[in-house]
Amino acid sequence: MKITSVKSHVLQYDLPGELGYSQQYYERRTAHLVEVNTDEGITGWGECFGPGNIAIANKAIVEKVIQPIILGSDPMDRDVLWHRVYNLTRDHGQKGMPLQALSGVDIALWDIAGKVAGLPLHKLIGGAHRTRIPVYGYGMMLKRESVEDHVARFRLEADQIMEMGFVGAKLKTGLGPKEDIELCRAVAETVEGRGRFMVDANHCYTTPDAFYVGRALDELGAYWFEEPVAPEDLDGYRELRAALKVNISGGEAEFNRWGWRQILENRGLDIAQPEVCALGGISEYLRVLALCHAHFTPVINHVWGSAIAVATNIQLLAAMPAMPGGLHPWEPMLEFDTTDNKFRDDLLQEPLDIQGQVKSSGGFVSIPGGPGHGVVPDAEFIRHYEIDL
Template structure:
């Protein structure tokens, strides 16, 4: 079996008045860069990359740099191909765009392997510790015509948070970092009041704070019984992460903006984090994500992957979650203390909810892991074509 062709598909869905903000930027659209690898036997695999910034640079990197290296190669030689790609771009692509491009290709290669062997990816990666994973709703962004008028939106914020709990989720991650700290505290308190004390609550700043501000709001998060504080400071602030972890009585999480095991090694050896969050579509695909997990286990740090993008990204993250060992082992695993959770972005996203021929099943807060061959999902090509902006 040989790789016959590699094609990228840039998808965009404008959100109109449903656009939202994190601390860093507006989201006026949902976008995704899908990767399809075709073989000479007719088996095709799908992957996803380019999930954070514009997809165009990643698509160009795949087309002009990686594709020529892969055409004619055996798609089942996944580790060999990963090393060939990485060493080929080491001088200019060890981070960001180059690794994102590799990630989408790696996911597609594992999808091909699963279809070839008629097994889900999790079986090829060594088996499943679980067939379902606790999902946490990600929501409570900044919405409305004036996102800075937080008082006007407080009731809507409480209703939104309560709606996720009514839908069956028992864990919720909310956004902070766009407003003054005292205003953010009011938002957080309102959400905690709305969902009650039994709900697992997590807070994500998207690296909005300097150290002393992160410490200030972190002390308040302790009072609010928050499970983890995600990306409190910028990814480069290694000392800040380490000191916050030593200072605050809650878990510090980060890693979505890191790439390959070499990047995660710096976070781990400097004792920066309680939880690392590799994104399969950015950190190096399944191949590298398993290496990152092994590295984390040596430092006794929990892995809870980050997930953002289309249904392909979610399917890949679910396959990965199946394979993550409890950390540490107990007779009955208990999420989130020692087993992974899956991030379930609850913003409007047709690229997750309509793009696949299958739907993701969420029951009692748990998301079922697809058990079909490969990623266990297939693309609805008519929906893909509807949202396609570039091939």
């Protein structure tokens, strides 16, 4: 079997309303899918992390840089191809967009391997340690409105997320330390007794401001404080973890095993959040997961993007060993964006229907049993939303 083409599909549509987080506001939803074709008619699908113009730049890397390196190769040699691409591009970026682009290609190669074997990804990895995954919902995005309006809306959205059946709710912060505590208090009061609540700062604080917010989260009982400071500030992460009760989480902006080695040896995370569509794909994710568990750091994957990303993460969470083991082990959760996302809800020939599963099962989602990541995108849907570049 040989690879005959590597295609990039950047999809985009206008959201019903503007959304924001601590770094920016945005009006469009973007997804970047990768399609790897073979001479035996087997096609694999992957996804690259990165919105907007980042996805457009990554498309060029996928098609103009990575495709020539792997064209004509056996797609089953995915680890060989991963290292060939990495070694030939490492002088131009061991992190960032080259790794995001490689991630989508690698996920597609794993999808091909699953289809050749007739097995879902979790079976290729070693089997399912769990047959269903608890799901938490995030929403409560920032908008161009007053603090008072944010507080009222966050209360409503948190209540809606819990009513949907999710096991927890996560909010965004970034209005300012004092204002953010008001948002956190509103969500904590709404979720109390119904599940966990988590806070995602998207690295907007200095270390002193993160301490200010973090001490409030200690009192409010937050489960984790996500990306409180810049990803480069390893000392800040370590200081926060040592002094606060709330779990410090992060890592979505880190790449490959070498970057993760630095984070883990620094002992700055209570919970690791690797992003498989960014750090180097499934091949590298499995190495990072092993590093995390070798440092006794539990993992809850960062999940953002289309149904391809969601299905891939469900497979990986199913295959994740309990850490530590026991009769009632600590369990990972699936992250689910509750805002409008056609690329997750409508992309597939057979939708995952995460919301429906969560509502009917008390907060859980089942593992797709089809080969590869277990889902097939709709070609007509892709043609409709693909932007012309």
